[in-house]
Amino acid sequence: MALTLHLPTLTLVVCLVLVTAAALMTFIGMTQRVYRGFWWWVTAQWLTALSPVCLLLQSELPWLLPLSVLLALQWPLMMLAGLRQFHGRVRFPLPGWMDALIPALGTVAYAWIWSQDPDDVAARVAVFSLFNVGGYLYAMWQLQAIPGWRRSRHLKTVHLFLLGGALLQAPRLLTAMSNWGLPLSNPDHIQQPAVLLGLVVAVTVSVYMCLLLTYERTEQELLDSHRQLREMADIDMLTQVPNRRHFNEMAALALRLACPGGSTLMRFDVDHLRHFNELHGHAAGDEALKLVASRARDLMRERDIVGRIGGDQFVALLPDTALRDALHVARRLTRQVDETRAQRGHPPVSLSFGVVRVEPDETLDLALTRAERALERARRHERHPAGHEAAQRA
Known part of the structure; x- marks a missing residue:
């Protein structure tokens, strides 16, 4: 129907x-x-x-x-x-x-x-x-x-x-x-x-x-x-690199995956940033930090990790990298920062480095402490006006 x-x-x-x-x-x-x-x-x-x-x-x-x-x-x-x-x-x-x-x-x-x-x-x-x-x-x-x-x-x-x-x-x-x-x-x-x-x-x-x-x-x-x-929460807003917490997370994971004893940790600072800010202004100081972080990111491999852990303090972990290769990276970073600064007409910036090999079974905190001591010795030696390098092995 x-x-x-x-x-x-x-x-x-x-x-x-x-x-x-x-x-x-x-x-x-x-x-x-x-x-x-x-x-x-x-x-x-x-x-x-x-x-x-x-x-x-x-x-x-x-x-x-x-x-x-x-x-x-x-x-x-x-x-x-x-x-x-x-x-x-x-x-x-x-x-x-x-x-x-x-x-x-x-x-x-x-x-x-x-x-x-x-x-x-x-x-x-x-x-x-x-x-x-x-x-x-x-x-x-x-x-x-x-x-x-x-x-x-x-x-x-x-x-x-x-x-x-x-x-x-x-x-x-x-x-x-x-x-x-x-x-x-x-x-x-x-x-x-x-x-x-x-x-x-x-x-x-x-x-x-x-x-x-x-x-x-x-x-x-x-x-x-x-x-x-x-x-x-993870990225430093000024420099656009991982902050201390996020760097520690990624670096700890990278060390677990890397060959034991084959990684290098590099601490580097912008020298006398407080005096630089007083002399050139805080805006110029921020630009200097961004320049250092930018050149560091450009130099690093995809597997490398760079972070900002303090006001003028940076750190980089280079897995499966020999100490001499890490020192070469430090020299290149110093040279590129200086060249870019000169091209842009920015005030001069100097860097200090502390580079150490991460020993097998060594914690990240202990390696950071050794890198900090190496950085302090580099500052005391005052070996190069554009960047001081020091390596310490435990």
Whole structure:
């Protein structure tokens, strides 16, 4: 037995469902943190909910029929307007004002056909379906301008959803065009109440997708915040190298993985930084620290670890590196700092080094202590104006 749907009753049910969806979106927007574009989506939901209301009242007020068309056609374009705001930095192929052309032209065409022959249902449905399909495809095309939309499962779902909306209208469009200008014994054959059910599903899914896009943005911001906090906890903000705690963590792990007794630890300081700051200013002192850290990072291998453990104090662990090779790195660092300083016209900077071999089964703290003593002896010897090197073996 075929299932018969009473169109006015179905329209009333659709109206109630749409109002409920719009009210839910409004409640979420008023009680939760939302982003730019969310209220465009809410507006689209409310305007869509008004469309079946106009259909219910059009027998009393005929002019509500073309208004219901406008309210139905606006939905994909208003959703697109929300996406434009949500992704405010994206440069879309066409400006936002052109989004309004499709529902405006569709409404004008529908109203004109309706005024010429109110009984030509097929022609009106064909025009409505044509512009509705155009709106879905237009929104889908614009959405593809969002960078990385293929990597976002939510944006891909919106894309497929818009494509599904266009495909849902396609059979209705073909049927209406084939009956253009012909009298119909059963207008429901063209109007297809099942399309109203599809509208309910579409709006329900769209509410869900709007929320998912909002939560996806919130989740990404939380991940970015956690990453930034982690960087602030691990990285020295001035020099962009690991701080003392993070250096100790990475160096301890590197020593466990390296060949016992084959690693070298290098302590190096900027000489007389306090006097340098008094003479040239703290900004110049900060630039000197950043220059030393930058040149040290450039010289180090990927497996080497360099960190800042104090105001003017740096340390580097060179796994599987002989003592003479580490001393060569120290000389190169001194030379590169001096060359870069001269190129930039910065005040002269001198460095002192203490280099030791990490003995088998020696703790990192003990090796750092020996490197500190080696650094103090280098300072006392004053062997080179641009950088003093000393090596001590236990």
